[in-house]
Amino acid sequence: MSHATTRAPFKARADAALADRTLKLAIDRTTGTAEAKRAAAxxxxxxxxxxxxxxxxxxxxxxxxxxxxxxxxxxxxxxxxxxxxxxxxxxxxxxxxxxxxxxxxxxxxxxxxxxxxxxxxxxxxxxxxxxxxxxxxxxxxxxxxxxxxxxxxxxxxxxxxxxxxxxxxxxxxxxxxxxxxxxxxxxxxxxxxxxxxxxxxxxxxxxxxxxxxxxxxxxxxxxxxxxxxxxxxxxxxxxxxxxxxxxxxxxxxxxxxxxxxxxxxxxxxxxxxxxxxxxxxxxxxxxxxxxxxxxxxxxxRMLADEFRAMLRCIRCGACMNHCVVYRQIGGHAYGGTYPGPMGAVLTPVLDGLAAARDLPHACTMNGRCAEVCPVGIPLPTLLRAWRARSWREGREPGAVRAGLSLWARLATRPRLYRLASRIGVRGLRLFGRGGWIARLPLAGGWTAHRDLPRPEGRTFMEQYRAWQARKGAGR
Structure with a gap:
């Protein structure tokens, strides 16, 4: 039963949850215990x-x-x-x-x-x-x-x-x-x-x-x-x-x-x-x-589309207990009946993608939910399917579409991409203090609640080439 039209937007709910220290304490107590008991079992x-x-x-x-x-x-x-x-x-x-x-x-x-x-x-x-x-x-x-x-x-x-x-x-x-x-x-x-x-x-x-x-x-x-x-x-x-x-x-x-x-x-x-x-x-x-x-x-409807595997779900809650997002914001921030990774897949089915578009995008795609699912539901794959459908239906904000279009232009031009990466990594170091970046222009939604590690100063490919050179010299 959808209540999406009467609820605050997901980002507002998530911000409120992140600011609630008592909520974080309660979530940590329960999910931490559940994770430990599952591992022992x-x-x-x-x-x-x-x-x-x-x-x-x-x-x-x-x-x-x-x-x-x-x-x-x-x-x-x-x-x-x-x-x-x-x-x-x-x-x-x-x-x-x-x-x-x-x-x-x-x-x-x-x-x-x-x-x-x-x-x-x-x-x-x-x-x-x-x-x-x-x-x-x-x-x-x-x-x-x-x-x-x-x-x-x-x-x-x-x-x-x-x-x-x-x-x-x-x-x-x-x-x-x-x-x-x-x-x-x-x-x-x-x-x-x-x-x-x-x-x-x-x-x-x-x-x-x-x-x-x-x-x-x-x-x-x-x-x-x-x-x-x-x-x-x-x-x-x-x-x-x-x-x-x-x-x-x-x-x-x-x-x-x-x-x-x-x-x-x-x-x-x-x-x-x-x-x-x-x-x-x-x-x-x-x-x-x-x-x-x-x-x-x-x-x-799910029987006939890419979300068919979600019908395997036996409602154990393990995906929530191991989800890095759920453990920060709790269940109410998701806004639907089912929270966590399984909810991010099911809520667009129940409430419609227009009302629940933010949920599949909130996932970090770390894959822990799929690792612990007792019936092998590929939850990250299903969340990516919702993202792809959202893109096809033109539901992404203009800024997101413009940003991804720019990234696609860079990614399909290797020399330009490497140049932009070198500039970006070196530029990020300017914002770091004590090994961490606490504030970053255009990334306030991220740094408002967590710090970013300060980059090493070289891109991955630069470090990889240096490692290969050292390895070759050591032969």
Whole structure:
């Protein structure tokens, strides 16, 4: 769901994020821990590369036969007693979910964390329908109290420090937490949410996987909130993108081995639950109705273009945790549902390139996101594809087009290029102090937040020729 027209431009959001020292502290705490835990998990999992190759093959197979597996899933889900709904876009998905809630005369809805729900604008739709929504994931509970959107797909409240969370709980919880330590605050949230779990009319969840041969949906959490969201209410609604399909439970577990290690550095989450239809005669608990809303929202278009590989994504968040840009500005600066490298690819699909052109250009192309992706998505290649499309459609500012045109003229004239390089390198040295350049004309957007290393004084080719000469003289 696009909010691009009401948001400040990306550069303004990024500038604000870079100026927020508390934000940087919060991001460093979480992404640094996530990076270290992932590295430890992979060092204890020597089969990772083989598992990654299998995961990529599973996703590619499903994408190539998506129509077959969608029909198989629908058939088996209906056989299990679930009702399957199809949504072509975010508006249709919102309408389906709100209609189910209104027809059930639902006054209170609990929701387990789901980025697909955020993508289709479900929180706003429920509010517009006059339905009370309670987020049950602890991090989502925090940002609901703060009136914010998620800043990360795994840790939605990672931009908030413990001290800030304590302030939110003091005002939002009745009674407030007994103390500000994590255990007291978790206990306060548990007390606050318990009555909501038991009093909800409808529970809404996402799905990490849709299992075609059983019609089951799979949720993965560490808090148990998904089970309390999907089991006590009389109606359970699942919203899921059509790309979440896997052929069988065995394939789901193959991908779970990758998902959990890449997301949190664990071997398995605390709760991995497969939901297969509503409550049956003799069951002790469970919903009376189960609805599954399968959402396209641009995914079919991706099947036919250069962004097809993005449909492999299992939403682990590893690309964000290792992204040098995300770790400086956080998730909100990206302005869409999905932040980081994967968001820079997906947001132009969801919101249109005109609204999201800056995101692919914010990437440094260092390639770390592709290195850590558990299903081998070539994210830098996809970001370059958006840049190329932006150029073809004439969306680049005039100054950028003029600058690249000048560079192209130099690059196609080797002698002129070498001369300009020599002049440029020597000229840059004039702005350096103590080995660094703190200010540079026409580069204020860069030097406002970081210093440039002062050049050596010679171009790479000059240094290379000198090295060759020394090497030849030493023979």
């Amino acid at each position: 992979l060092s204890a999992f020597p089969e990772f590369e083989a598992a990654r190759a299998r995961g990529k093959a599973i996703k590619d197979h499903v994408i190539a036969h998506l129509d077959h597996y969608l029909e198989e899933f629908e058939r088996n889900a209906i056989a299990s007693g679930a009702r399957v709904h199809w949504a072509a876009d975010d508006a249709e998905a919102r309408a389906i979910v709100t209609r189910i809630c209104l027809e059930a005369d639902a006054r209170l809805v609990t929701r387990a964390k789901s980025m697909l729900g955020e993508e289709i604008g479900l929180p706003h739709a429920l509010a517009d329908a006059g339905i009370e929504r309670v987020e049950t994931d602890l991090a989502e509970h925090i940002i609901q109290l703060a009136g914010e959107a998620p800043s990360h797909i795994i840790w939605p409240a990672m931009h908030r420090t413990r001290e800030q969370v304590a302030d939110l709980f003091r005002t939002g919880h009745h009674p407030p937490p007994a103390a500000e330590d994590p255990a007291s605050m978790v206990q306060s949230a548990r007390r606050e949410l318990r009555a909501k779990f038991l009093g909800a009319d409808v529970g809404i969840s996402g799905a990490n996987f849709l299992v075609a041969d059983t019609g089951a949906t799979c949720t993965v959490t560490n808090e148990g909130n998904a089970e309390l969201t999907t089991t006590p209410p009389r109606i359970h609604i699942v919203t899921a993108g059509i790309e979440k399909l896997v052929p069988s439970t065995a394939h789901a577990f193959a991908l779970l081995r990758l998902l959990v290690r890449s997301a949190t550095g664990g071997e398995m989450t605390q709760y991995t639950t497969f939901h297969c239809g509503p409550k049956r005669p003799g069951d002790a608990d469970g919903p009376e109705e189960m609805h599954i809303v399968l959402v396209d929202n641009g995914r079919s």
